[in-house]
Amino acid sequence: MQVYDNPWRGEGLPQATLADIPWPSVDADAPRALLTRCPAAAATPLVVAEGYGPSVWVKDERTRMNLGSFKALGAAYVIAHEAVQTGAADIARSLTGRTYVTASAGNHGLSVAAGAALFGARAVIYLAAPVPESFAERLRARGAEVVRAGGHYEASMDAAFQAADSNGWTLLSDSSWPGYTELPHRLMEGYLVLAAEAAEQMPEVPTHILLQAGVGGLAGACAAYFRKIWGDAPQIIVVEPEAAPALHACIKAGKFVSTAGEVSNMGRLDCKDASLIALKGLARDADAFALISDDEASAALPELAAIGLAASESGGAGLAALSHMGLPVEARVLCILSEGPAE
Numbered sequence: 001m002q003v004y005d006n007p008w009r010g011e012g013l014p015q016a017t018l019a020d021i022p023w024p025s026v027d028a029d030a031p032r033a034l035l036t037r038c039p040a041a042a043a044t045p046l047v048v049a050e051g052y053g054p055s056v057w058v059k060d061e062r063t064r065m066n067l068g069s070f071k072a073l074g075a076a077y078v079i080a081h082e083a084v085q086t087g088a089a090d091i092a093r094s095l096t097g098r099t100y101v102t103a104s105a106g107n108h109g110l111s112v113a114a115g116a117a118l119f120g121a122r123a124v125i126y127l128a129a130p131v132p133e134s135f136a137e138r139l140r141a142r143g144a145e146v147v148r149a150g151g152h153y154e155a156s157m158d159a160a161f162q163a164a165d166s167n168g169w170t171l172l173s174d175s176s177w178p179g180y181t182e183l184p185h186r187l188m189e190g191y192l193v194l195a196a197e198a199a200e201q202m203p204e205v206p207t208h209i210l211l212q213a214g215v216g217g218l219a220g221a222c223a224a225y226f227r228k229i230w231g232d233a234p235q236i237i238v239v240e241p242e243a244a245p246a247l248h249a250c251i252k253a254g255k256f257v258s259t260a261g262e263v264s265n266m267g268r269l270d271c272k273d274a275s276l277i278a279l280k281g282l283a284r285d286a287d288a289f290a291l292i293s294d295d296e297a298s299a300a301l302p303e304l305a306a307i308g309l310a311a312s313e314s315g316g317a318g319l320a321a322l323s324h325m326g327l328p329v330e331a332r333v334l335c336i337l338s339e340g341p342a343e
Contacts, residue, residue, distance in 0.1 A: 001324040002291045003237070006251055010232075012284035017255050020178065022185055024224040024281035028192035031077050034084065035193060041065060044194070046201035050307055052322060054331035057206070058309060059198045062340040065114075070194050070218060070338050071107035072114070075100075075172055077190030078183055079115030095121035099169040103149075103156035104139075105131065105214065106268040106314070107339060108174045113144035124163065128156040130263055132342070152263065153271055175215040175275040185277055188221040195225035198334065205233050206334040208327060210318035211286075212239045214271040216247050216278025218338065223285035234334070235287045239321040241266045241294070246274040247282060248289040265294040268314035268339065290321050299323075304337075315339035 035041045044064050049056040065072035079100065088094035098121040102112050109125040116123035123144040127136055129151050136146045149159035157173065164171035176184035209226060211219035219238050226234060240248055243261035250256050256276060264270040297313035300320035304311050309319070318335040327333065 001293070001296060001321060002242070004248055004252065004289045004291075006283065006286050006288055008251065008254070008283040009287055010284065012280060013254060018276055018280045021176070021276045021280050022181055024220045024277055025185060025189040025192065026224050026228045027189060028196035028225060031073065031190045031193050032196065034080055035073070035077060035190070038065065038080075043197045043201075046198060047309070049309060049319070049335070051303070052333070053329050054327045054333050056319075056322065056333045056335060057202060058319070059194060059201075059334070059336045060309070061194065061336060061338050062311075062315075070191060070336070071111045071174075073111075073190040073193050074174060074187040074217065075102070075108060075111035076115035076118070078172060078186050079112070079119060079121065081186060083119040091119065093120040095119040098122070099124060099167070100172045101160050101164050101169045102126070102172045102174075103128070103153060103160040105153045105270060106135065109135075109139050109144065110142065112172055113139050113142040117143045124169065126156040126160040126163070128152050130267065154273060174217050175271070175273070176277045178276070181277060184217065184275060188217045188277060191218050191221035192225050194218075194336070195222040198336075199226065199229045202334060204332050205230050206332045207234060208331055209234045209236045209334045210239055210321055211236065211336065212269055212314065212317035212338060213247055213278070213282075214244070214269040214314075215273070215275040216282060217275055218336070219247075219286070220275070220278030220281040222336070224281045227285050236285060237288045237290050237321070238282060238286045239290045239292060239317050241269050241297070241317075242291045243294070244270045244272055245289075245291055246271055247279060248291060250274050250279050251283060251289055266297050266314045266317055267342070268312070269317060292317060292321050292324070296320055296324065309337055310341050311337050312339055312342040
């Protein structure tokens with residue numbers, strides 16, 4: 001594992017960099033108020049993980065809204081917000097005629113599909129070749145149309161963008177770039193529900209918080225909220241695959257850069273380009289960026305399963321990194337188990 005200290009901590013990237021990109025939201029009340037209207041919107045548990053030396057608490061997202069990951073809080077929240085904004089008397093049909101399109105490396109697509117189905121909209125999900133067909137079947141079971149495009153996530157994202165432009169569909173990405181920030185900003189706001197729950201559930205202020213990242217939406221949202229609640233007390237470490245160091249590379253360069261690499265077994269985190277909203281926030285809020293190998297991610301899975309925290313390489317990446325950090329026994333660590341085992 002490699003760890004790189006963030007030289008921009010507290011200040012953010014140079015002032016002219018990302019000047020037109022918004023900071024991550026810290027308004028957890030807005031998504032909580034809307035999502036509590038959903039019968040499946042119960043809080044997920046915070047559990048103690050034994051055997052690490054320091055005290056470790058894990059926010060277990062495997063049961064989130066019956067979708068299996070934290071992503072249920074993102075796209076579905078955006079679509080619900082748009083449904084409410086229509087003012088329709090029959091909210092269940094309020095988005096009839098709308099089509100939401102996105103690319104997905106995993107659970108984001110499920111959230112889009114579920115949200116669209118709730119309000120009468122259509123969902124079209126673009127998947128790259130490495131995404132398992134079992135996941136495509138899960139999307140179809142929720143009413144989504146699945147389209148295969150490209151050999152990696154970025155290629156499927158390009159295809160989704162073109163489909164939105166050609167057909168007049170609504171692109172609902174979990175990433176952000178110049179000119180495309182409004183929907184991903186709201187999507188990240190949905191993740192604040194997780195962060196607010198964790199802050200309320202933690203018995204003590206953590207000394208360390210490990211946040212795994214693909215494009216960085218979850219990490220960026222949580223880091224911003226935890227700084228609001230706990231200030232500078234915790235050290236926040238962002239964990240990425242060695243093969244997809246999207247945020248790490250930008251922090252090192254002091255500006256946005258694209259990355260390239262082999263396909264990682266941390267498929268949900270295997271994103272080569274950072275979300276600019278997440279990058280802007282994490283440059284200010286994260287203390288360090290850690291890169292873990294595929295072998296390190298896989299090695300953690302039997303240990304997690306043995307303590308009742310079965311996960312995929314992506315879902316357990318924060319805990320995998322923790323195993324290599326050598327923290328003292330007096331440390332108090334917060335991690336997120338973002339999804340269960342890969343299907």
